[in-house]
Amino acid sequence: MPWFIKSKTSEEKRKPVKDDIWVKCGSCNAHVFKEDWFNSLSVCPKCGFHGRLTAYERIGQILDIDTFKEMFGRISPSDPLSFVWTRGSYKDIVKQTQDKTGLNESVVCGIGKIHDIPVSIAVMDFRFFGGSLGSATGEKILLAANYAYEHKIPYIIFSASGGARMQEGTLSLMQMAKTCAGIARLREKKIPYVSVLTDPTTGGVIASYAMVGDVNIAEPGALIGFAGRRVIEQTIRQKLPDNFQTSEYFLEHGFIDLIVERKKLKDTLKNVLQYYNR
Amino acid sequence: MNDYFDFEKSIAEMEKMIEKLKSISPDQNHYNDEIAELEKKCALQKQELYGNLTAWQTVQIARHPKRPVLLDYISLVFSDFVELHGDRSFGDDQALIGGFATIGKRRVMLIGHNKGKNVDENIKRNFGQAKPEGYRKALRLMRLAEKYNLPVLCFIDTQGAYPGIEGEERGQPEAIATNLTEMARLEVPIIALITGEGGSGGALAIGVGDSVLMMSHSVYSVISPEGCASILWRDASFSPQAAEALKPTAQSLLALKVIDEIIPEPLGGAHRNYEQTSQEIKRVLLKHLKRLSAFSTSKLLKLRFEKYSAMGLFSD
Numbered sequence: 001m002p003w004f005i006k007s008k009t010s011e012e013k014r015k016p017v018k019d020d021i022w023v024k025c026g027s028c029n030a031h032v033f034k035e036d037w038f039n040s041l042s043v044c045p046k047c048g049f050h051g052r053l054t055a056y057e058r059i060g061q062i063l064d065i066d067t068f069k070e071m072f073g074r075i076s077p078s079d080p081l082s083f084v085w086t087r088g089s090y091k092d093i094v095k096q097t098q099d100k101t102g103l104n105e106s107v108v109c110g111i112g113k114i115h116d117i118p119v120s121i122a123v124m125d126f127r128f129f130g131g132s133l134g135s136a137t138g139e140k141i142l143l144a145a146n147y148a149y150e151h152k153i154p155y156i157i158f159s160a161s162g163g164a165r166m167q168e169g170t171l172s173l174m175q176m177a178k179t180c181a182g183i184a185r186l187r188e189k190k191i192p193y194v195s196v197l198t199d200p201t202t203g204g205v206i207a208s209y210a211m212v213g214d215v216n217i218a219e220p221g222a223l224i225g226f227a228g229r230r231v232i233e234q235t236i237r238q239k240l241p242d243n244f245q246t247s248e249y250f251l252e253h254g255f256i257d258l259i260v261e262r263k264k265l266k267d268t269l270k271n272v273l274q275y276y277n278r
Numbered sequence: 279m280n281d282y283f284d285f286e287k288s289i290a291e292m293e294k295m296i297e298k299l300k301s302i303s304p305d306q307n308h309y310n311d312e313i314a315e316l317e318k319k320c321a322l323q324k325q326e327l328y329g330n331l332t333a334w335q336t337v338q339i340a341r342h343p344k345r346p347v348l349l350d351y352i353s354l355v356f357s358d359f360v361e362l363h364g365d366r367s368f369g370d371d372q373a374l375i376g377g378f379a380t381i382g383k384r385r386v387m388l389i390g391h392n393k394g395k396n397v398d399e400n401i402k403r404n405f406g407q408a409k410p411e412g413y414r415k416a417l418r419l420m421r422l423a424e425k426y427n428l429p430v431l432c433f434i435d436t437q438g439a440y441p442g443i444e445g446e447e448r449g450q451p452e453a454i455a456t457n458l459t460e461m462a463r464l465e466v467p468i469i470a471l472i473t474g475e476g477g478s479g480g481a482l483a484i485g486v487g488d489s490v491l492m493m494s495h496s497v498y499s500v501i502s503p504e505g506c507a508s509i510l511w512r513d514a515s516f517s518p519q520a521a522e523a524l525k526p527t528a529q530s531l532l533a534l535k536v537i538d539e540i541i542p543e544p545l546g547g548a549h550r551n552y553e554q555t556s557q558e559i560k561r562v563l564l565k566h567l568k569r570l571s572a573f574s575t576s577k578l579l580k581l582r583f584e585k586y587s588a589m590g591l592f593s594d
């Protein structure tokens with residue numbers, strides 16, 4: 001079985017377990033020294049499994065040193081529906097998540113350089129409500145697109161998301177239209193937009209800005225798909241193959257251009273952007 | 279005879295009693311007073327009930343098996359419909375149909391989901407759950423509308439995009455994402471009307487309108503109450519609670535500025551009076567067509583961009 005076809009698919013099993021000294025790989029269960037794990041960009045040295053990154057880890061790996069300038073960082077969720085469920089109120093859980101992650105929302109935006117090419121960049125962070133797309137996320141992704149539009153620089157989005165955020169109801173759904181409106185406008189000024197899909201990119205995010213890049217790039221073995229696995233299995237009443245809804249499946253079916261290993265991602269982005277001939 | 283929900287039981291009983299009294303004395307002498315009294319009481323109770331529906335009750339009415347579907351509206355609201363088939367790439371999705379249509383004196387492109395009303399129709403129409411080829415057909419027709427300078431009217435009524443292997447294989451997310459992106463810049467007016475269920479991305483994929491309208495007993499939501507309950511409550515039996523929490527009703531969404539106008543339904547729901555429902559739809563659509571036709575293309579696109587830029591509530 002190729003290394004990228006994981007035998008475990010549940011969300012919990014995919015997460016690398018970290019403690020003080022070592023990291024347990026989310027795929028092959030190998031114990032890797034923490035230092036080695038980070039030196040290999042959170043990719044398992046034993047099996048090549050690509051672990052999830054925080055938004056700032058990703059920015060550190062992709063942008064030239066000291067070029068990142070964060071923007072729109074104050075924008076954060078409100079609680080437009082006064083949403084309450086078994087875990088408590090959305091408002092309280094947002095606060096707890098902000099304290100725990102140090103993030104205001106599920107996306108970090110700003111400008112920086114990739115091998116000296118200036119870009120506007122938006123990086124999602126799965127730790128914040130499963131990277132879900134809420135009103136503040138949509139606003140930031142739109143503003144970063146608008147910045148690219150106004151300054152005529154390429155726009156890059158790194159997606160990592162379970163989809164639209166249920167706790168903001170239909171307003172979350174509208175963020176799919178809002179972000180795509182920003183992407184659509186880039187075409188008028190012929191501004192490049194590259195979408196990078198990382199583990200996981202599903203639901204309302206794969207069905208909006210993540211899928212409409214000029215070039216769509218995915219990391220190996222990422223969970224990529226629209227409907228939840230369980231929903232599909234209930235609809236068709238049969239088990240799905242393990243490689244269903246992976247980067248490789250999407251490449252095979254013609255919906256992404258490239259699968260790129262993390263260590264080659266920055267160079268690949270540069271290679272793509274250098275063909276922008278305007 | 280109408281189908282009644284549990285919460286309509288007392289109304290159902292009263293209506294049955296009225297029918298019975300009327301049938302006892304068809305010449306209408308004997309029980310006239312009683313009938314009049316009952317009818318008055320029944321009307322009052324209906325007003326009380328349908329004016330204060332819970333979100334979950336609204337969901338049920340929006341899904342009523344006898345609720346009018348697009349094919350009903352095609353004959354009651356429009357004339358000269360020319361159905362156009364196929365996405366020119368894979369096939370023709372019967373869950374999402376469209377074609378040239380005339381409303382009043384205005385010519386438009388009409389696109390919409392079409393649920394079935396019985397088992398056979400629902401198999402043919404896949405319960406109004408479109409596959410990628412359906413959304414691609416919709417986009418093809420929108421492009422054609424742009425070429426012919428026709429406004430686009432989208433009638434939305436779906437639980438959601440079809441969640442199956444074929445959907446994933448043929449790029450359901452790409453089809454939806456492309457529609458959202460293309461509709462953002464389509465150079466003709468777009469009016470979206472949620473007639474029944476506005477289910478998530480499968481609804482929005484034909485829902486990016488300059489005017490977005492909802493029938494008074496329709497719902498529009500990021501996820502079904504059942505889906506939300508089974509994820510957040512870990513138990514689908516909490517669907518009524520999830521429905522309240524998601525605020526998917528027309529009234530809530532007007533307040534949140536997701537939609538522009540509510541089209542009132544006859545008392546008890548659209549299924550009680552197709553004719554009246556259709557007249558209201560026609561009146562409101564013509565009003566919005568007139569309003570949007572006044573804008574130049576650049577003004578229209580500017581307003582559309584501003585409208586979607588303003589969607590959402592957050593703190594800054």
Ligand SMILES: [Zn+2]
Binds near residue numbers: 028029048049
């Ligand atoms: Zn490993």
